Amino acid sequence: MSMTDHEKEGATMAWTPDQLRAQEGFRAFVDEAIVPFADLWDRDEHLPEGIVRALADRGCLGATIPTDLGGGGYDSATFGILCEEIGRGSASLLSLLTVHGMVCQALTIWGSDEQRAQWLPRLATGATLGAFALTEPNIGSDAKNVETTVTRLEDGSYRLDGKKKWISCGQIADLFLVFGQQEGKPVAFLVEKDRPGFSRAPLSGLLGFRAAMLAELTLDGCVVPEGNMVGRPGFGFTHVAGAALDHGRFCVGCGCVGLARGCLEACLDYTSQRKQFGVHLREHPLIQRMLTDMITHIEAARLLCVEAGVMKDARDPRSIMATSTAKYFASTMAARVASDAVQIHGANGCGQEYPVQRYFRDAKIMEIIEGSSQIQQTIIAKFGHLDHVRDQRARSRKGSRG
């Protein structure tokens, strides 16, 4: 389906001709290779190897990796457009793009020269698929207190013991960025899938992201060389996970705009076809109100994502809060839009004939991953206070200077 005028205006306001051309390509790819199959993947709880390969062949898996390491070197706006389009097609596939990108981002920023040279070219082509392993059976938002233990051995290598749960793409990833504690210090390690002591078990029957190939990981005396440590002991959470989560939040925020657009497009189609009380649904004022809210909120979320992207490219410290704000708004917006989309579809929205039930289930997950809405609320409110105190000090200094 073509863009609405609102979408065209929103898209052209901040994007360059190159970015718009990229969007056209992403959009055609998603319409052809993802949209027709996303419901099937959801029902099968499986992402076919072919779609992962297609994503890799288009350069999507290396989108944000620097060009000198084999990546696409996309600017944040172009990457955001990619995430939006993939999110419109399949939240499960967006999940792969997200967690793979989080590993790429952590290595790009905090990897050693050897790690970057060894892994980023392979991650860029999709020869290696990455996944992010922070969450555990007992630890979700309280990520600084992960229970996975890291022990330094006499030969300088490290032994990892613990469990990781709800790991997106855990069934198919080749390389995991695993977080643990070494004598109370958060630390991050790369763990290859074939390391002795590493095993994984698929998780199924989830509410949403059903095709995201989630797994539970077990690290039972898994020994990795010192060269697999990313960053330094004590910096695993604040810096390595922080960089990865910041990237993930941007990806999810943009993906939520896409998910909501998928809902809107489904509703625009449905309300133009279905009649009740003798007129098309689109003629009913209460339906119009829901569509209006969808269009407005999607536009607002996209603008927050675009702003975050612009700040990211400028390496502006404000990008961190802009990204949190965009993720928070976009994910709560997507959940509301998806709920209204099911409402507009009525009983049809609850069945498998229409995609809105999948969007509804996936949208809920968006409010939980890469920092739940409650974590975002905590961060955003805290930062609001910090800003306020700084402004008061500045005004006070200005006043005292007379």
Add this chain to the structure above:
Amino acid sequence: METTVKIREFLEKFIRDADVADDEDLFATGLVTSLFAMHLVLFLEKEFGVKVDNRDLDFDNFRTINAIVALIEKKRATA
């Protein structure tokens, strides 16, 4: 001196007690959260045109305002 002033101005946003001394342990202020850490790295890179990388991840490089200034000066000298 100018580097110290800029870093102090940045830190003021995160420190309740704005009178922290240049050699005072920032970790003891409870300041170092992931939010702060990411802001600090981006601030240093943007403001001073340096690249903070994994070799710089040493608590002693970020423990005090003086230590951060020394890190910036070292990176500028070797750039």
